Amino acid sequence: xxxxxxxxxxxxxxxxxxxxxxxxxxxxxxxxxxxxxxxxxxxxxxxxxxxxxxxxxxxxxxxxxxxxxxxxxxxxxxxxxxxxxxxxxxxxxxxxxxxxxxxxxxxxxxxxxxxxxxxxxxxxxxxxxxxxxxxxxxxxxxxxxxxxxxxxxxxxxxxxxxxxxxxxxxxxxxxxxxxxxxxxxxxxxxxxxxxxxxxxxxxxxxxxxxxxxxxxxxxxxxxxxxxxxxxxxxxxxxxxxxxxxxxxxxxxxxxxxxxxxxxxxxxxxxxxxxxxxxxxxxxxxxxxxxxxxxxxxxxxxxxxxxxxxxxxxxxxxxxxxxxxxxxxxxxxxxx
Ligand code: ATP
Ligand code: MG
Ligand code: FE
Numbered sequence: 001x002x003x004x005x006x007x008x009x010x011x012x013x014x015x016x017x018x019x020x021x022x023x024x025x026x027x028x029x030x031x032x033x034x035x036x037x038x039x040x041x042x043x044x045x046x047x048x049x050x051x052x053x054x055x056x057x058x059x060x061x062x063x064x065x066x067x068x069x070x071x072x073x074x075x076x077x078x079x080x081x082x083x084x085x086x087x088x089x090x091x092x093x094x095x096x097x098x099x100x101x102x103x104x105x106x107x108x109x110x111x112x113x114x115x116x117x118x119x120x121x122x123x124x125x126x127x128x129x130x131x132x133x134x135x136x137x138x139x140x141x142x143x144x145x146x147x148x149x150x151x152x153x154x155x156x157x158x159x160x161x162x163x164x165x166x167x168x169x170x171x172x173x174x175x176x177x178x179x180x181x182x183x184x185x186x187x188x189x190x191x192x193x194x195x196x197x198x199x200x201x202x203x204x205x206x207x208x209x210x211x212x213x214x215x216x217x218x219x220x221x222x223x224x225x226x227x228x229x230x231x232x233x234x235x236x237x238x239x240x241x242x243x244x245x246x247x248x249x250x251x252x253x254x255x256x257x258x259x260x261x262x263x264x265x266x267x268x269x270x271x272x273x274x275x276x277x278x279x280x281x282x283x284x285x286x287x288x289x290x291x292x293x294x295x296x297x298x299x300x301x302x303x304x305x306x307x308x309x310x311x312x313x314x315x316x317x318x319x320x321x322x323x324x325x326x327x328x329x330x331x332x333x334x335x
Contacts, residue, residue, distance in 0.1 A: 001020050001021070004059075005017075008088060009091070013030040013090075016304040025068065028058045030058055073104055076095045078096075079092075084328065112140070115135060130255060131266055132264070138155070148309070153335050154207065156208060159213060183240065183271075189238070205253070206250075212243070248278050265292070269299075
């Protein structure tokens, strides 16, 4: 089974060829970060224009690198939400065009399902499974009772985790996106500021990161006003410790309430070294739960993960017609 997969939900144009849902024959990722950096975030109008420029080159490169032809393909998979509508539409239109021209089934894929299935490239998935999904726009605990069956157990009530990283990074004068750099700084500092750990002890599976973000920003601004110089590595370490503590605590509580075979760590923030190490440690207390982490290079947006999820969706009989539309606020159901 060969799937041509498309991802264009935000600021990466990506096309991949995936064999049997778990082998990457090619995964072309054209990132637009350079164009958005000077604005400190993704500018939707700029993003969709870049997608239009890039998408056909990405298709050619993906097929060429995989050494396959349109005739070899079994299906076309595409992210149709959530994300920026103008960006999503480019991938959806390209995928529909290929599907129509070559008479291939079209498989619509939820971008967040894609992030979860990036873990498929780290090993086989076993169900039931719990996913800690941490990205630029989402922070969720997702229960999978079986393949391609997703129910939200808890989520952030305000900022997403990656969003908080990027916003505090801005205050430190770091370039967008700041997650990786803060992660690196955190390893050179210590938790000297003890920022709040919102909702950590609350008996639910939800998160909140806006209070932490505000505490961080207030601390930096206050120091600026009185002319005090704070240690930026300690600020980063303190911020990261708060984030990791809350994510770990809630995930562990969730594992106790919903017994599963695997914990899947996925999403852009799953690249965080502090979080990866901490979950390794926490999982030692769970004999029967295996931790499966999305491979580092597949944590951020890419079409390979859409191909992996698309393969499962294809097997589940999920199909889109030529009337498939982008759904910018597409969500999983609640448990
Ligand atoms: P979504 O998937 O929710 O639609 P998105 O696609 O924009 O949002 P991703 O590409 O999954 O988000 O992840 C990007 C986010 O990951 C950014 O906020 C970035 O700062 C963050 N990030 C990347 N690497 C790290 C890291 N090592 N530590 C913390 N955050 C990181
Ligand atoms: Mg991105
Ligand atoms: Fe994403």
